[in-house]
Amino acid sequence: MSTTRTITFTLNGKKRDFQIAPGELLVKLLRRSGLTGTKEGCDEGTCGACTVNVDGRAVLSCIMPAFLAHGRNVVTIEGVGDFDRVHPIQQALVDAGAVQCGYCTPGLVMSAKAMFEENPAASDEDIRVHTDGNLCRCTGYEKIWTALRNVRDANKPAQA
Amino acid sequence: MKITDFKIPTRLDEALAALRDLGPAALPVAGATSLVFIPEDQPMTAVDLNRLGLDGIRRDGDAFRIGAATRVAALQKRHEPGWVLDRVALTLSSQQIRNESTLGGNICRVFPWSDFPAALLALGAGLVIRGAQEKEMTADEFFSSQPARLFRGGDLLTHIRVPAVGAGAGFGYKKVRQTATGFSLATAAACLQLDGGGIRSARAALSAAVPFPARCAAVEAALAGKKASEGLLREAALNGLSGLKFKEAEGMSAEYIGRLAAVTLGDALVEAWAQAKEQAS
Numbered sequence: 301m302s303t304t305r306t307i308t309f310t311l312n313g314k315k316r317d318f319q320i321a322p323g324e325l326l327v328k329l330l331r332r333s334g335l336t337g338t339k340e341g342c343d344e345g346t347c348g349a350c351t352v353n354v355d356g357r358a359v360l361s362c363i364m365p366a367f368l369a370h371g372r373n374v375v376t377i378e379g380v381g382d383f384d385r386v387h388p389i390q391q392a393l394v395d396a397g398a399v400q401c402g403y404c405t406p407g408l409v410m411s412a413k414a415m416f417e418e419n420p421a422a423s424d425e426d427i428r429v430h431t432d433g434n435l436c437r438c439t440g441y442e443k444i445w446t447a448l449r450n451v452r453d454a455n456k457p458a459q460a
Numbered sequence: 461m462k463i464t465d466f467k468i469p470t471r472l473d474e475a476l477a478a479l480r481d482l483g484p485a486a487l488p489v490a491g492a493t494s495l496v497f498i499p500e501d502q503p504m505t506a507v508d509l510n511r512l513g514l515d516g517i518r519r520d521g522d523a524f525r526i527g528a529a530t531r532v533a534a535l536q537k538r539h540e541p542g543w544v545l546d547r548v549a550l551t552l553s554s555q556q557i558r559n560e561s562t563l564g565g566n567i568c569r570v571f572p573w574s575d576f577p578a579a580l581l582a583l584g585a586g587l588v589i590r591g592a593q594e595k596e597m598t599a600d601e602f603f604s605s606q607p608a609r610l611f612r613g614g615d616l617l618t619h620i621r622v623p624a625v626g627a628g629a630g631f632g633y634k635k636v637r638q639t640a641t642g643f644s645l646a647t648a649a650a651c652l653q654l655d656g657g658g659i660r661s662a663r664a665a666l667s668a669a670v671p672f673p674a675r676c677a678a679v680e681a682a683l684a685g686k687k688a689s690e691g692l693l694r695e696a697a698l699n700g701l702s703g704l705k706f707k708e709a710e711g712m713s714a715e716y717i718g719r720l721a722a723v724t725l726g727d728a729l730v731e732a733w734a735q736a737k738e739q740a741s
Contacts, residue, residue, distance in 0.1 A: 303465075305465075305466070322463050322464055322466050323463030323464065344496050346554075348554065348556060351556055357533070357559040357560075359560050360493075360557070360560070363492065363495065364492055364560065365466070365495070365506065367468070367508070370468060411556065414559075415555075429550070431555075432641060433553070433554025433555050433556040433557065433641060
């Protein structure tokens with residue numbers, strides 16, 4: 301049988317050691333570590349519910365072997381915000397009515413966060429492209445895109 | 461895929477030695493986005509290829525030199541004269557997959573969802589492989605059959621050399637799928653080099669609709685030396701694929717997929733022609 305290995309990575313700002321089975325997937329490691337905000341949906345890299353950020357990029361933790369996170373900077377939804385400190389992306393989704401069942405929302409927030417960190421002025425097309433891997437069966441996307449356009453517009457410096 | 465151990469080499473020679481020593485038990489991994497589709501049979505030792513300096517794109521004369529571990533997202537987000545792979549990258553799966561998948565991973569084992577082989581065949585790319593020595597192959601040699609055959613001895617694809625699409629030249633790329641992130645039903649890529657109003661040379665390639673990515677020799681021959689027109693390009697695509705075998709897909713007959721491939725290739729040729737006219741010298 302495979303032996304356990306130790307890897308180290310920064311999780312939501314804190315550098316930590318993790319004991320993993322060599323083939324363990326990142327989503328399993330996160331959830332058994334108590335971070336259940338990252339959702340398991342399709343388990344095959346299609347739905348985007350498991351999206352987390354690794355070195356600032358939105359990636360699918362349900363298909364990423366945990367060992368690839370060694371030495372990296374991993375941020376999950378728990379590192380973004382919660383009821384007491386709501387992140388502007390989360391607030392914009394609430395304000396636009398872009399959340400119904402909510403299962404896709406953590407992954408969507410992680411995709412949007414990575415996009416805005418790379419490009420705060422993301423175009424409408426950029427917003428569509430960067431949410432193409434987050435399936436939402438409730439909202440029909442219009443309210444999600446409205447919310448993300450509102451985040452983008454709030455990022456813009458005030459016109460002189 | 462059953463990963464029972466992993467190695468994280470930080471130098472190319474270390475990675476090559478690990479791949480050689482492990483032999484068939486080695487699983488070279490960079491983006492890891494294909495592993496979910498590989499059955500769990502044999503125990504494998506994953507070898508992480510992400511820390512070998514094999515990522516990045518740089519202009520090298522009249523070509524681009526792309527590290528094999530370069531993410532598809534890096535291809536998608538590069539925009540400069542002569543660079544056309546952003547168009548191919550943008551239609552590959554979802555942003556999260558583009559952020560992790562690598563160009564090398566998309567082509568070292570051709571899967572039904574591999575989009576880049578057709579583009580690299582049409583562009584006349586070169587593939588640089590490192591084993592005991594370094595060797596460069598043409599895309600035609602590399603994709604003559606499943607490229608995985610080249611890596612059984614522990615060799616590694618390190619770079620891909622992609623010619624810049626320059627004056628008088630144009631590139632076209634079309635992919636047909638049922639949903640934004642779905643696998644391709646037909647992928648077509650084309651390169652045209654114009655000489656005044658005439659076609660000096662044409663390269664065309666198909667994937668997904670056919671059993672394995674391939675150049676379309678009859679289409680290319682029908683175009684070389686002719687005066688370019690939309691009618692000529694579409695007719696060449698419609699008439700030039702009759703010798704090929706097509707696959708059934710998602711409830712569609714092989715005959716239908718063949719027709720879809722011809723129309724898709726016609727669209728790619730017209731797109732290539734439009735760019736070539738824009739870039740007329």
